[in-house]
Amino acid sequence: MTQPPQDEPTADSPEELRRQVERTRHELGGTVEALAAKTDVKARAQEKATALKEQAGTTAAHLSEQARTKAAEAAHLLEEKVPGPVKDTAAAAAVQVRARAGQAEQLWQEKAPRQVRDRRGALIGAAAAIALVCLLLRRGKK
Numbered sequence: 001m002t003q004p005p006q007d008e009p010t011a012d013s014p015e016e017l018r019r020q021v022e023r024t025r026h027e028l029g030g031t032v033e034a035l036a037a038k039t040d041v042k043a044r045a046q047e048k049a050t051a052l053k054e055q056a057g058t059t060a061a062h063l064s065e066q067a068r069t070k071a072a073e074a075a076h077l078l079e080e081k082v083p084g085p086v087k088d089t090a091a092a093a094a095v096q097v098r099a100r101a102g103q104a105e106q107l108w109q110e111k112a113p114r115q116v117r118d119r120r121g122a123l124i125g126a127a128a129a130i131a132l133v134c135l136l137l138r139r140g141k142k
Contacts, residue, residue, distance in 0.1 A: 014141075023056075093135050096131075096135075097131055097132075100127075100131060101124070101128070104124070104127060
């Protein structure tokens with residue numbers, strides 16, 4: 001017969017021997033399951049991919065928050081540094097551009113042919129650029 005392990009006492013009764021065998025089977029089953037899990041490459045790769053995806057999401061959220069904070073700080077610094085008259089001029093120009101854009105839109109809908117309306121975005125951009133150039137030229141003359 002085989003010798004019992006050195007660290008385990010021998011069983012005194014058949015019932016004790018059955019308990020030892022059952023415990024050993026249970027431990028062996030756990031060991032086999034752990035080894036099987038280590039050899040399941042597909043499952044391990046999926047677990048790693050899930051972990052990396054979660055980490056990337058967390059990092060992206062953190063970086064997005066940092067970007068928002070930095071943008072807010074930059075906007076605040078810019079607002080502090082821009083002189084009051086420039087802010088007033090920019091606000092007045094924005095009001096004028098909005099008013100002229102509304103007038104242009106109304107005129108556009110009334111008179112522009114369909115082919116021209118289809119290219120409305122490019123034309124509005126050009127009109128805004130022209131208005132901006134006019135304002136800058138007017139400011140330079142003062």
